[in-house]
Amino acid sequence: MAITPLDDLLSVDTLTGLIKTFSEQGDNRSCTALFASAGRPLIPQGEAASWDELEFSRHLAPVTGGDSPHTRARLLKTRRRSSTMAYVKAYKDLPASHLFLNRAPGADMSDAEAILTTELEDLANLIANTKEFLACGALLGLIDVSPASVPGSELSFTVDFGNAKAQALASWADPTTKIRGKELIELKRLFKDQSGIMAQIAITEPGIEGLLVQNNELRELAKEPLGVVMMRNANPNGTNPQWDNVAGISFRFTDGTYKPEGGPVARYFPAGKVVVLPGEARLGQVLGWAEGKVHVPAGPVYGDVARATSMIRELRGSYAYAEVRTDPMGIRIYAGWHGLPVVLNPNAVMVFDALNPAPAPAPAPAP
Numbered sequence: 001m002a003i004t005p006l007d008d009l010l011s012v013d014t015l016t017g018l019i020k021t022f023s024e025q026g027d028n029r030s031c032t033a034l035f036a037s038a039g040r041p042l043i044p045q046g047e048a049a050s051w052d053e054l055e056f057s058r059h060l061a062p063v064t065g066g067d068s069p070h071t072r073a074r075l076l077k078t079r080r081r082s083s084t085m086a087y088v089k090a091y092k093d094l095p096a097s098h099l100f101l102n103r104a105p106g107a108d109m110s111d112a113e114a115i116l117t118t119e120l121e122d123l124a125n126l127i128a129n130t131k132e133f134l135a136c137g138a139l140l141g142l143i144d145v146s147p148a149s150v151p152g153s154e155l156s157f158t159v160d161f162g163n164a165k166a167q168a169l170a171s172w173a174d175p176t177t178k179i180r181g182k183e184l185i186e187l188k189r190l191f192k193d194q195s196g197i198m199a200q201i202a203i204t205e206p207g208i209e210g211l212l213v214q215n216n217e218l219r220e221l222a223k224e225p226l227g228v229v230m231m232r233n234a235n236p237n238g239t240n241p242q243w244d245n246v247a248g249i250s251f252r253f254t255d256g257t258y259k260p261e262g263g264p265v266a267r268y269f270p271a272g273k274v275v276v277l278p279g280e281a282r283l284g285q286v287l288g289w290a291e292g293k294v295h296v297p298a299g300p301v302y303g304d305v306a307r308a309t310s311m312i313r314e315l316r317g318s319y320a321y322a323e324v325r326t327d328p329m330g331i332r333i334y335a336g337w338h339g340l341p342v343v344l345n346p347n348a349v350m351v352f353d354a355l356n357p358a359p360a361p362a363p364a365p366a367p
Helices: 007-011 013-024 030-038 096-100 113-139 180-195 206-212 217-220 224-231 280-285 303-311
Strands: 040-042 048-055 077-084 086-095 142-145 157-160 164-167 199-204 250-252 274-278 285-289 293-297 310-315 319-328 329-343 348-351
Touching: 007 113, 013 113, 013 293, 013 319, 013 329, 030 113, 030 199, 030 280, 030 285, 030 329, 048 285, 048 329, 077 157, 077 329, 086 096, 086 113, 096 113, 096 329, 113 142, 113 319, 113 329, 142 180, 164 180, 180 274, 180 348, 206 217, 224 250, 293 319, 293 329
Parallel strands: 040 285, 164 348, 199 250
Antiparallel strands: 048 077, 086 329, 142 157, 199 274, 274 348, 285 329, 293 310, 319 329
């Protein structure tokens, strides 16, 4: 029997390829893209992701004479970390009437392929939203999953990476604050003291861009050219040319949103926070992207147990597959992802609060 286009679309390989394509689309998921593209791939063999946190030596090597023995250096301090990975899974039932009798979106006639593809894209977007929630949480130092934070979740778990934290000297909301001449210099100093690495990337939300625009010091520095460049290159979901190098820091803006069922629109990234990172070349030492094993059917399951187990395929990370339902007649499509964004070096991921300055030190007591 000749394979119809719908039969071909229902293959595991095709559905899994589509779910990956759909989930990687859109500029609503900047944090996921950062981990997936720049983070070190982690290949867990079981249910948990494991990684090593390394603390490099930062003191001076001693100076000795030509005939002196070598001075013994301490081995790197290694802290073994692990966490259960997240399973993000969902399915949809597509009755035969929905596939073959309803008009396809944007068409004048039924189109089962188009309907199935659209429903699969919706599943992929749901899964990608949760991945972005996890990735932003990791950058901010804490992944917190519960039925309250992710409605419908069956499990609750937290992963506290212990990312470095710092506060502004003065609120960036004050247009008189010396952001370039004082704040960013102090931010870079704090980051270098904490990590031993130069700060080069700042990830934040568009509200911070608004504060940069209003800042007197930056306005005086840029004058008219800044306004022209901003009007031509405004891009709230990525790197803006006008902020590509402010005091040696490349600002990137993320404004991803999701809308819980029955609830208001929520943002992945909180207002006033700035995540500071080293340059692209070092991100593989700082961020990790773990994707665990998943199992999907490779074909029809037979009555013979031995043959049935041989029809299970092992994939990693994202997957999608379909099965025929008979009551009522239709197709059920499954999709999911098994993995976890990981901070390998929490000293090199600094969460900076730009709106709530650190309290001023108490004055020294009078002699």
